[in-house]
Amino acid sequence: MNKELDDDFINALMISLQDERIIEKIKEIAEAAEADLFSQLREPKDLLKDKEIARLQQEIESKKEEINEYQIKVHNLNQKINSYFNELQKRRADYREAEELYGTVQQLSETTRNSLKRIFKGNTVQEFIVCGVQYENISSLWDFIKNEIMEGREQERGTLLTLFQYFFQEYSKTYDTPLYKPQEVKINEVFREDLHIRTLNSKISGNVTEILLPGYISINGKIIKKSIVRI
Incomplete structure (x- = not known):
């Protein structure tokens, strides 16, 4: 009896399955189930993707801050380098002028050079500069030039005058108020x-x-x- 009922149910189900409306309904249910399954499978991946993007964005922002800090440090270092370079160029120019003047002094007559040895002691440009910026030596140099002029020896006055003016100016620079x-x-x-x-x-x-x-x-x-x- 039960078997007959089962057979009847199966036959009725088979007939129903041939109905287009039933077939469409089954398709709708299958498609909905498939979409729900796909959504469930995709959600963890999207969640992981969003977390990874957020982490990377945070890391990028952190790197930007580091880059900005280093750019500020580089800017400050460049300013210091430029300041040191300008000072070095200035000192080189000053030293070059003294070096050229020292060379010019060596072209003076032997008599004049020997007289100047009382003022400019030593045989190097450095010693020449050290002696030249001392006030006592500047005053002595002026007196020497005056004596040369008063004795009528003016042939080397131009070089001697340049020498005096250079060291007079350099000496003045050592004071805020000359x-x-x-x-x-x-x-x-x-x-x-x-x-x-x-x-x-x-x-x-x-x-x-x-x-x-x-x-x-x-x-x-x-x-x-x-x-x-x-x-």
Whole structure:
């Protein structure tokens, strides 16, 4: 009896399965089940993918911050390098000028070089610079040039004057406020004994026609060395 019922049910089911509406319904159920299964399989992958993207984005932001910090450090280092380089170039230029001047001094007459040895001791450019920036030596050099002019030996005055002016300027740079400054003398101004010293081949009075050796004064205006002039 039960077997007959089962057979009838199976026969009825087989007939129903041939119905297009039943077939469509079964397809809909199968497709829905497949979609649900695919969604369940995809969700963990998408979740893992999103987490990985978030982790990578966080890592990228961290690297950007590091890069920014290093860029700031590089910028600061470049500024220091440029500052050091400019200072080095400046010192090289100063040293080159002193080196060239030292070479020029070596071209002076033997008599003049021997006289200058009392002021510039040593045989190197470094010793030449060290001696030259000392005030006592600058003052002695001025006196030496004055004596040469007053004795009528003006052939090497140009080189000696350049030598004096260079070290006078370098000495002034060692102070925030220079202790001395050149005396202001103009061509055609009236000769004054309290301001000038005239050469032996000058007129007794008159106007200044040539400034052979500029003098210098202290910061408060006191005359230290009167300018040597020709009238």
